[in-house]
Amino acid sequence: MSKEEMIREMKKRVCAANLKLPEYGLVTLTWGNVAEVNREIGVIVIKPSGVPYETMTPEDMVVTDLEGNVLEKESLRPSSDLPTDVVLFREFPEIIGITHTHSVQGVAWAQAGRDVPVYGTTHADNFYGCIPCTRDLTQEEVEEAYEENTGKVIVETFRDRKIDPIAVPGVLVRNHGTFSWGNSAMKSVEVGKVIETVCEMAERTENLRRQAGEPIPQHYLDKHYYRKHGKNAYYGQK
Amino acid sequence: MSKEEMIREMKKRVCAANLKLPEYGLVTLTWGNVAEVNREIGVIVIKPSGVPYETMTPEDMVVTDLEGNVLEKESLRPSSDLPTDVVLFREFPEIIGITHTHSVQGVAWAQAGRDVPVYGTTHADNFYGCIPCTRDLTQEEVEEAYEENTGKVIVETFRDRKIDPIAVPGVLVRNHGTFSWGNSAMKSVEVGKVIETVCEMAERTENLRRQAGEPIPQHYLDKHYYRKHGKNAYYGQK
Amino acid sequence: MSKEEMIREMKKRVCAANLKLPEYGLVTLTWGNVAEVNREIGVIVIKPSGVPYETMTPEDMVVTDLEGNVLEKESLRPSSDLPTDVVLFREFPEIIGITHTHSVQGVAWAQAGRDVPVYGTTHADNFYGCIPCTRDLTQEEVEEAYEENTGKVIVETFRDRKIDPIAVPGVLVRNHGTFSWGNSAMKSVEVGKVIETVCEMAERTENLRRQAGEPIPQHYLDKHYYRKHGKNAYYGQK
Amino acid sequence: MSKEEMIREMKKRVCAANLKLPEYGLVTLTWGNVAEVNREIGVIVIKPSGVPYETMTPEDMVVTDLEGNVLEKESLRPSSDLPTDVVLFREFPEIIGITHTHSVQGVAWAQAGRDVPVYGTTHADNFYGCIPCTRDLTQEEVEEAYEENTGKVIVETFRDRKIDPIAVPGVLVRNHGTFSWGNSAMKSVEVGKVIETVCEMAERTENLRRQAGEPIPQHYLDKHYYRKHGKNAYYGQK
Numbered sequence: 001m002s003k004e005e006m007i008r009e010m011k012k013r014v015c016a017a018n019l020k021l022p023e024y025g026l027v028t029l030t031w032g033n034v035a036e037v038n039r040e041i042g043v044i045v046i047k048p049s050g051v052p053y054e055t056m057t058p059e060d061m062v063v064t065d066l067e068g069n070v071l072e073k074e075s076l077r078p079s080s081d082l083p084t085d086v087v088l089f090r091e092f093p094e095i096i097g098i099t100h101t102h103s104v105q106g107v108a109w110a111q112a113g114r115d116v117p118v119y120g121t122t123h124a125d126n127f128y129g130c131i132p133c134t135r136d137l138t139q140e141e142v143e144e145a146y147e148e149n150t151g152k153v154i155v156e157t158f159r160d161r162k163i164d165p166i167a168v169p170g171v172l173v174r175n176h177g178t179f180s181w182g183n184s185a186m187k188s189v190e191v192g193k194v195i196e197t198v199c200e201m202a203e204r205t206e207n208l209r210r211q212a213g214e215p216i217p218q219h220y221l222d223k224h225y226y227r228k229h230g231k232n233a234y235y236g237q238k
Numbered sequence: 239m240s241k242e243e244m245i246r247e248m249k250k251r252v253c254a255a256n257l258k259l260p261e262y263g264l265v266t267l268t269w270g271n272v273a274e275v276n277r278e279i280g281v282i283v284i285k286p287s288g289v290p291y292e293t294m295t296p297e298d299m300v301v302t303d304l305e306g307n308v309l310e311k312e313s314l315r316p317s318s319d320l321p322t323d324v325v326l327f328r329e330f331p332e333i334i335g336i337t338h339t340h341s342v343q344g345v346a347w348a349q350a351g352r353d354v355p356v357y358g359t360t361h362a363d364n365f366y367g368c369i370p371c372t373r374d375l376t377q378e379e380v381e382e383a384y385e386e387n388t389g390k391v392i393v394e395t396f397r398d399r400k401i402d403p404i405a406v407p408g409v410l411v412r413n414h415g416t417f418s419w420g421n422s423a424m425k426s427v428e429v430g431k432v433i434e435t436v437c438e439m440a441e442r443t444e445n446l447r448r449q450a451g452e453p454i455p456q457h458y459l460d461k462h463y464y465r466k467h468g469k470n471a472y473y474g475q476k
Numbered sequence: 477m478s479k480e481e482m483i484r485e486m487k488k489r490v491c492a493a494n495l496k497l498p499e500y501g502l503v504t505l506t507w508g509n510v511a512e513v514n515r516e517i518g519v520i521v522i523k524p525s526g527v528p529y530e531t532m533t534p535e536d537m538v539v540t541d542l543e544g545n546v547l548e549k550e551s552l553r554p555s556s557d558l559p560t561d562v563v564l565f566r567e568f569p570e571i572i573g574i575t576h577t578h579s580v581q582g583v584a585w586a587q588a589g590r591d592v593p594v595y596g597t598t599h600a601d602n603f604y605g606c607i608p609c610t611r612d613l614t615q616e617e618v619e620e621a622y623e624e625n626t627g628k629v630i631v632e633t634f635r636d637r638k639i640d641p642i643a644v645p646g647v648l649v650r651n652h653g654t655f656s657w658g659n660s661a662m663k664s665v666e667v668g669k670v671i672e673t674v675c676e677m678a679e680r681t682e683n684l685r686r687q688a689g690e691p692i693p694q695h696y697l698d699k700h701y702y703r704k705h706g707k708n709a710y711y712g713q714k
Numbered sequence: 715m716s717k718e719e720m721i722r723e724m725k726k727r728v729c730a731a732n733l734k735l736p737e738y739g740l741v742t743l744t745w746g747n748v749a750e751v752n753r754e755i756g757v758i759v760i761k762p763s764g765v766p767y768e769t770m771t772p773e774d775m776v777v778t779d780l781e782g783n784v785l786e787k788e789s790l791r792p793s794s795d796l797p798t799d800v801v802l803f804r805e806f807p808e809i810i811g812i813t814h815t816h817s818v819q820g821v822a823w824a825q826a827g828r829d830v831p832v833y834g835t836t837h838a839d840n841f842y843g844c845i846p847c848t849r850d851l852t853q854e855e856v857e858e859a860y861e862e863n864t865g866k867v868i869v870e871t872f873r874d875r876k877i878d879p880i881a882v883p884g885v886l887v888r889n890h891g892t893f894s895w896g897n898s899a900m901k902s903v904e905v906g907k908v909i910e911t912v913c914e915m916a917e918r919t920e921n922l923r924r925q926a927g928e929p930i931p932q933h934y935l936d937k938h939y940y941r942k943h944g945k946n947a948y949y950g951q952k
Contacts, residue, residue, distance in 0.1 A: 028911045029904055030950075031836075050950030077951055080941060102836045104911065108918030111834040120349040121414045122269075122340045146941070176835045190267055197266045197342065203922060204346030208441060227318065227384070236288030237315055358587040359652045360507075360578045428505055435504045435580065442584030446679060465556060465622070474526030475553055596825040597890045598745075598816045666743055673742045673818065680822030684917060703794065703860070712744075712764030713791055 003041050010036055010045040011058040017185035018047045018056060021101065024193045027053070032101040033079040036185040037089045042066050044089065048076035066090070080147060087151025088181065092158075092165045097185035099178075099192040105199035106178040106192075109133065113174050116198060119205045126194045128167035128225045132157050134174050154179060167225070170195050241279050248274055248283040249296040255423035256285045256294060259339065262431045265291070270339040271317040274423040275327045280304050282327065286314035304328070318385060325389025326419065330396075330403045335423035337416075337430040343437035344416040344430075347371065351412050354436060357443045364432045366405035366463045370395050372412050392417060405463070408433050479517050486512055486521040487534040493661035494523045494532060497577065500669045503529070508577040509555040512661040513565045518542050520565065524552035542566070556623060563627025564657065568634075568641045573661035575654075575668040581675035582654035582668075585609065589650050592674060595681045602670045604643035604701045608633050610650050630655060643701070646671050717755050724750055724759040725772040731899035732761045732770060735815065738907045741767070746815040747793040750899040751803045756780050758803065762790035780804070794861060801865025802895065806872075806879045811899035813892075813906040819913035820892040820906075823847065827888050830912060833919045840908045842881035842939045846871050848888050868893060881939070884909050 001009075017034040021027040030053070035046035044064045051060055062078040063071045068086040070078060085098045109116055109131075116131040118124055123131075134157045141149040154171050157163070169191050170180035180191035227234055239247075255272040259265040268291070273284035282302045289298055300316040301309045306324045308316060323336045347354055347369075354369040356362055361369075372395045379387040392409050395401070407429050408418035418429035465472055477485075493510040497503040506529070511522035520540045527536055538554040539547045544562040546554060561574045585592055585607075592607040594600055599607075610633045617625040630647050633639070645667050646656035656667035703710055715723075731748040735741040744767070749760035758778045765774055776792040777785045782800040784792060799812045823830055823845075830845040832838055837845075848871045855863040868885050871877070883905050884894035894905035941948055 028907060048951065077948075080948060104914055105918070107834055107836055107915045108922055111915060111919040112922035114922060119413070120345055122345055142936075175833070193266060200342055201345045201349060203918060204342070204441060205349035207445070207921070208346055208350035208352060222380075234315075234318060237286065357651070358583055360583055431504060438580055439583045439587060442580070442679060443587035445683070446584055446588035446590060472553075472556055475524065595889070596821055598821055669742060676818055677821045677825060680818070680917060681825035683921070684822055684826035684828060698856075710791075710794060713762065 003043075006038060006041060007043060007045065007063055008058075010038060010043070011061040011063075014045045014047065014061050014185050015056060015058040017097065017099070017189050019053060020186065020189045021099070021192075022053045024189065024196075026101045026103040026189075026192055026196060028102065032099070032103075033081060034097065034099045034185050034189055035079070035082070035085045035089075036097045037066070037085075037095075039066065039089075039093075043071070044068065044082070044085065046078050046082055046085065049079045051076065081150075083145070083147035084151040084154070084179070087148060087155060088179070091151075091155045092181065094166055094183075095169075095181040095188075096183050097188035098181045099185075099188040101180075101192050101196075102177040103192065103196045105196045105203065106172060107176075108203065109199050110172040110177055111175055116172070116195075116202050119202050122194075122201060123198045124225050126191065126198070126225075127169070128229075129163065131170055131172060131195060131198070132161060132163060132168065133172040136174050150176070167229075241281075244276060244279060245281060245283065245301055246296075248276060248281070249299040249301075252283045252285065252299050252423050253294060253296040255335065255337070255427050257291060258424065258427045259337070259430075260291045262427065262434075264339045264341040264427075264430055264434060266340065270337070270341075271319060272335065272337045272423050272427055273317070273320070273323045273327075274335045275304070275323075275333075277304065277327075277331075281309070282306065282320070282323065284316050284320055284323065287317045289314065319388075321383070321385035322389040322392070322417070325386055325393060326417070329389075329393045330419065332404055332421075333407075333419040333426075334421050335426035336419045337423075337426040339418075339430050339434075340415040341430065341434045343434045343441065344410060345414075346441065347437050348410040348415055349413055354410070354433075354440050357440050360432075360439060361436045362463050364429065364436070364463075365407070366467075367401065368406075369408060369410060369433060369436070370399060370401060370406065371410040374412050388414070405467075479519075482514060482517060483519060483521065483539055484534075486514060486519070487537040487539075490521045490523065490537050490661050491532060491534040493573065493575070493665050495529060496662065496665045497575070497668075498529045500665065500672075502577045502579040502665075502668055502672060504578065508575070508579075509557060510573065510575045510661050510665055511555070511558070511561045511565075512573045513542070513561075513571075515542070515565075515569075519547070520544065520558070520561065522554050522558055522561065525555050527552065557626075559621070559623035560627040560630070560655070563624055563631060564655070567627075567631045568657065570642055570659075571645075571657040571664075572659050573664035574657045575661075575664040577656075577668050577672075578653040579668065579672045581672045581679065582648060583652075584679065585675050586648040586653055587651055592648070592671075592678050595678050598670075598677060599674045600701050602667065602674070602701075603645070604705075605639065606644075607646060607648060607671060607674070608637060608639060608644065609648040612650050626652070643705075717757075720752060720755060721757060721759065721777055722772075724752060724757065725775040725777075728759045728761065728775050728899050729770060729772040731811065731813070731903050733767060734900065734903045735813070735906075736767045738903065738910075740815045740817040740903075740906055740910060742816065746813070746817075747795060748811065748813045748899050748903055749793070749796070749799045749803075750811045751780070751799075751809075753780070753803075753807075757785070758782065758796070758799065760792050760796055760799065763793045765790065795864075797859065797861035798865040798868070798893070801862055801869060802893070805865075805869045806895065808880055808897075809883075809895040809902075810897050811902035812895045813899075813902040815894075815906050815910075816891040817906065817910045819910045819917065820886060821890075822917065823913050824886040824891055825889055830886070830909075830916050833916050836908075836915060837912045838939050839941075840905065840912070840939075841883070842943075843877065844882075845884060845886060845909060845912070846875060846877060846882065847886040850888050864890070881943075 014036050021032045030050050033047040037044050045061050048060050048062050062075050068082045081100050115133050134153045158165050178195050180188050182188045252274050259270045268288050271285040275282050283299050286298050286300050300313050306320045319338050353371050372391045396403050416433050418426050420426045490512050497508045506526050509523040513520050521537050524536050524538050538551050544558045557576050591609050610629045654671050656664050658664045728750050735746045744764050747761035751758050759775050762774050762776050776789050782796045795814050829847050848867045872879050892909050894902050896902045
């Protein structure tokens with residue numbers, strides 16, 4: 001396949017993944033975006049900034065290089081969160097797709113500044129450990145290069161806390177929203193939906209416990225995560 | 239009807255029941271599944287594992303024997319929860335259909351590790367007593383045969399607490415989700431929807447009471463359950 | 477118009493009003509029902525018991541006399557709540573339509589056993605005072621004539637507390653659900669939707685106040701209710 | 715364009731904006747309305763009072779002068795909230811469209827009598843500061859000219875607290891509901907949707923914090939607001 005054809009296919013996939021955001025109830029108005037990288041041909045494809053989902057087409061998708069420089073002349077502006085994705089695609093070399101949302105349940109946890117504890121097997125099926133919440137950026141970090149530093153503070157969170165971004169494919173950016181990722185644009189949207197669902201379950205769980213909750217036993221976490229992931233997984237089709 | 243025709247009809251019913259799960263808002267992504275048994279011909283039909291609801295057809299349904307061994311050569315893999323259903327179909331001989339979900343409200347109660355108290359007549363119309371929550375499985379039970387032992391811990395809950403699985407047609411598996419059942423695949427899905435609704439009502443009731451709530455009087459429970467169930471029932475068409 | 481034609485029109489209106497229940501999100505499965513009375517011709521038309529909304533037609537509606545005796549030979553069984561409606565149509569002579577639901581927000585307040593306080597103008601636009609919650613029925617009342625006594629306890633609530641059923645067109649039956657009414661079947665459904673909305677607003681209001689809330693000032697209640705009701709109303713078309 | 719053509723276009727825009735209210739989940743039944751002003755030709759176009767959204771057409775929109783006097787002979791009655799809009803259009807000369815709703819989350823905060831604190835960047839993207847809640851109107855204000863005085867108390871809130879209605883394009887009217895505005899009818903509806911979303915996020919945030927929350931740091935508020943607004947904005951298309 002030629003590079004042009006590959007980019008055309010990426011645009012279709014990225015557009016389809018972006019259109020899943022409203023279908024899954026993850027976005028309000030034009031908020032949220034999905035991006036996909038192809039490191040071999042040096043290309044990122046991302047949703048344009050502030051364009052309504054109702055009328056979005058694959059042709060509207062924005063093509064940039066791996067530093068986020070727009071490559072096509074007649075391009076719309078890329079999502080303003082692109083510099084965050086550039087950092088994540090560079091620092092987490094295994095991930096192909098990234099989704100960013102301001103989904104309600106995820107934002108509530110981000111605004112509370114809290115990691116989402118592993119309260120059940122729905123969480124454990126998808127995340128091997130809590131969904132971490134980053135620290136706030138400093139005033140300097142915000143003023144200097146806000147979106148790029150958002151990516152850096154995500155990376156810092158995973159490095160400092162020794163979290164594997166493959167086993168924990170998403171994060172809450174404090175006071176802001178969610179970033180999730182996976183081995184395709186669509187997969188990153190599905191993880192975004194998982195975060196939203198798990199966040200609502202966790203809030204209701206605490207409400208029903210009326211006290212700080214305990215996470216599930218470790219052996220549950222191991223079982224549920226590894227029956228869906230890794231070489232001994234037995235969920236889904238071969 | 240030949241055995242082949244009976245299986246073909248079962249596949250249609252099981253597929254239709256599975257498609258009710260997203261319609262009723264009980265599933266996220268590919269989570270959840272429905273199964274039906276025919277003990278005379280020794281067959282269980284169940285949803286395949288990890289297949290999207292949008293494209294699911296009756297032909298995708300998986301046929302197994304009563305021990306859960308796949309019977310058709312070209313079969314997809316069955317839902318990973320099949321061994322749980324095998325135990326329930328064996329130990330609860332009156333039930334024909336089983337539904338498993340990770341529905342949000344049900345999971346919240348399961349993660350809180352709490353029985354759902356009988357707070358009103360909506361509950362009493364459908365469950366003659368609280369919706370029980372099982373204990374956690376031990377590490378040994380999880381490692382040995384997780385899904386089968388999930389079935390066993392459900393059965394243990396009903397046996398030890400002397401609960402009749404016909405009068406109480408569902409359960410919360412601690413930290414996990416819901417199982418519900420009935421005299422058809424579709425009926426088990428409807429009970430799943432009842433659990434979800436009753437769980438939300440109960441959480442809101444407690445929120446409004448701001449204290450541990452009292453269940454409804456026993457005579458209410460008797461009246462509402464028995465006007466819908468048993469030989470003196472007068473709800474619905476004859 | 478002949479009596480037959482009048483009944484045919486009633487069946488159409490009652491069916492259309494019943495179909496609004498799922499559209500407004502007020503029912504789960506087959507729960508809930510709407511009835512309409514015509515006192516001149518001595519007829520009540522009501523939803524049949526336990527019939528799914530998806531396939532319901534005007535012909536399915538059940539015709540009874542003012543005591544609730546079924547009038548047509550080939551009739552389905554009427555909703556089991558009919559005896560409640562018979563009492564309300566008899567004791568509240570100004571009302572024409574009645575809706576009964578197990579809608580989630582209304583049930584939560586009913587299960588909490590609480591009147592819904594007048595917390596805002598949305599409430600005041602529609603109810604001149606709190607939405608009352610009845611007492612529980614006694615064991616004797618439940619065993620003797622449950623549905624009829626449900627109607628009687630509603631009437632008792634309005635009589636004893638000197639509430640005008642025109643100014644307060646609905647009630648929570650303790651531990652059970654909502655009844656609402658109006659000058660047509662459709663109007664009673666709309667009031668059911670109002671109750672559901674106002675109940676959710678009130679729960680969230682208390683949650684945000686984190687303490688027992690105060691109702692709005694009396695002059696607000698007067699203004700909002702009377703700008704929509706009575707001879708000086710100026711909301712809506714003439 | 716002739717004045718007649720301009721009014722015809724306004725009617726289309728105002729009708730389309732009103733129809734977004736049910737699509738965005740901001741209204742129940744016939745509640746809520748949107749208006750647009752053209753100060754050059756001295757015209758306000760607003761939704762008629764109490765008309766169902768399902769059948770609404772541009773021709774139903776009501777045309778008034780800047781004092782709210784109906785200009786067309788065959789007109790329906792304007793929304794009863796028109797006198798509020800008249801005050802806002804007069805006192806806030808930069809705004810073109812106004813939306814009023816009784817949306818659930820917004821009403822909950824209005825009924826709690828609380829400003830919505832800036833808990834995150836979703837809020838900061840759209841409002842440069844908390845969403846203010848007005849005081850209650852006095853009995854005299856309600857009896858004298860309720861809707862006009864509602865407009866005046868909104869203006870008073872912004873004047874006394876030195877809030878810029880461009881930077882903070884909406885308000886909660888205590889015990890009542892939301893008003894939002896913008897440089898078009900449609901934009902005011904979008905701000906109404908933002909208020910609803912931000913209100914839900916904020917309630918859940920407090921629930922998760924279990925204590926009075928702290929707003930986000932000031933440098934976050936500055937960054938997020940100004941990357942979307944003002945001469946250095948870089949969100950959206952040029």
